[in-house]
Amino acid sequence: MPVSAPHRPAAAGRSRPAPPGRPALPRSRRALRAPRWLGPADREVLWLYLLTRVGLWTTAGAVGWLFPSDGESRRPPSLLAPWERWDWAFYLRIARDGYFPDATGPWTVGWDNREAFLPGFPLVLRAVHTVVPSWAASGALISFVAGGVAVLALARLARERLGHDDAGRRAAAFLLVSPCAVFLAAGYTESLFLALALPAWLAAQRRSWAAASVLTCLACSVRVTGLFLAAALTLHFLMTVRIRTxxxxxxxxxxxxxxxxxxxxxxxxxxxxxxxxxxxQERGWYREFHLPWEAWSHTWTAAFGHTRPTGYAIMWQAELLAMVTGLVLLAVLARGRHWPEALYIALTLWALGTSYWYTSVPRSTLLWWPLWISLAGWSLHRRWVRGAYLYVASPLCTTVAITFLTGRWAG
Structure with missing residues (x-):
């Protein structure tokens, strides 16, 4: 006959039993009721963030040695040089010279169409540059600090949505080793946008509408995606308001x-x-309106029609895969009746999927916080999901990082 284990008194620091008549909550949910500024789970997420930053910057240093611009060079470039690629040049010019320097503009031959980029990131870049002499270091510092804020907010969103302490760590890990994670460390807008958008959504979940609106307002100055966040915020407000006040x-x-x-x-x-x-946008990036199936057809031809160099064709293949991922995510959100998040993803896909062809869809996956939370939830119920994701995504993350850091197009 089995013998019951002897009763042990509760250890110091452990939660007390629930009062009579009130069911005890799981430990993870009790913790969510009284969050601390930086609890143990937050510190673990930040540690993971720092480790992935070390990995990316180590990769950047290795790239500088292995793939110098001059094959006969005896000295490696600076550690910041590999990060000064593509869109960074636009942000730098706007921050340094403004939108229309010396009366130049769209009427000027060879104009770079810089007005396609919103002013939020260049303004922050210019402000940081007043303290940090190097423009490239200023951009890297912005993304580093903003990325830390973003992963903390993502982890807290995941914990509140899924009610599990480990959900935050998983969501953060899935984001930080995602194929395009290199753009979270570059002097680009993704980290800054997430550092505003994710706390805004967290505030909305807690019905702090003023804070959510202010943060969304700032996000709208960084990326046009902020307007889609504003639409989701409005829908969330309409769905949750219960009292007249x-x-x-x-x-x-x-x-x-x-x-x-x-x-x-x-x-x-x-x-x-x-x-x-x-x-x-139309002049510089062919973002004139096309029907969704036309955009898919043009992208498919560029990816598989042998009309483009292989280095570009494989990136258009990634665009197609990212679009399919977004459509699957949209279906999952709709099935779960997460309508505000579904609206955010739907508007993003519509904007990206109605140009001449797809551009920057893989990079946009970084901004799809419902994707990382959904993967975290799935991995909590299916143990193999986390391992399978990390084994596949990590090599892709390194591949895209090397592609970007060597000056090739990486979306």
């Missing part, structure tokens, strides 16, 4: 429209064109 917060939801309106006004003042942003 809560409607007093509704005017805050108009705040995110301010940055796009101001940017449009500024560009009109410089160009005389109310659609200057749209036209610059």
């Amino acid at each position: 809560a409607w007093r917060a509704a005017p805050w939801l108009l705040l995110p429209a301010l940055p796009p309106l101001l940017h449009t006004w500024y560009l009109h003042a410089g160009t005389g064109d109310w659609q200057a942003w749209k036209h610059s």
Whole structure:
């Protein structure tokens, strides 16, 4: 006959039993009721973040030695040189010279269409540069600090959504080793956007509408994706408001429209064109409207039609795969009735999927926080998911990092 284990008194620091008549909550949910500024779970996420930063910067240093711009060079480039690629040049020019230096603009031969880039990141870059002499170091510092804020917010979102302490670590890990994670360390907008968007969504989950709106407003100055976040925020507000007094917060939801309106006004003042942003996108990146199946067809031809060099063709193959991933994610969110997040993903896919061909869809996956939370939830129920993801994504992460750091197109 089995014998019951002797009763042991609760150890110091352990939670007390629930009062009579009130069911005890799981340990993870009790912890969520009284979060600390940086609890043990947060510190583990930051440690993971620092380790992945070391890995990426080690890769950048190795790339500088292995793939110098001059094959006969006896000295490696600076550690920051491999990061100064592609879109970084636009942010640097805007931060240093403004949008229309010396009366140049779209009417100038060889114009770079810099007005396609929103001012949020260049403004922060210029501000940091007043303290940090190197422009490249300023960009790297912005992304480093913003990335830390972003992974903390993502981890907290995952823990609150899934009610499990390990969910935050998993969501952060899935993001930090995702194929395009190199852009979280580069002087690009992804980290800064996430550092604003994820705390905004976390505030919205806690019904702090003023804070959510202010953060979303700032996110709208960094990437146009902020408008999609604002739409999701509005839908979330409409779905969760229950009492009449809560409607007093509704005017805050108009705040995110301010940055796009101001940017449009500024560009009109410089160009005389109310659609200057749209036209610059069309001139520089073929972002004129096409039906979704036309965009898919053009991208498919570029990827598999043997009409492009292989280095570009494989990136268009990645664009197709990322679009399919987004569509699957959208279906999962709709099935789970996560309508605000589904709206955010749907608007993102519509914007990316209605150009001449797909551009930067893999990079945009970094901004799909429901993807990383969904993967974390799936891995909690299926143990093999985390291992399978890490074994496949890690080599891809390194491949894309080397591609970007050597100056090749990486989306």
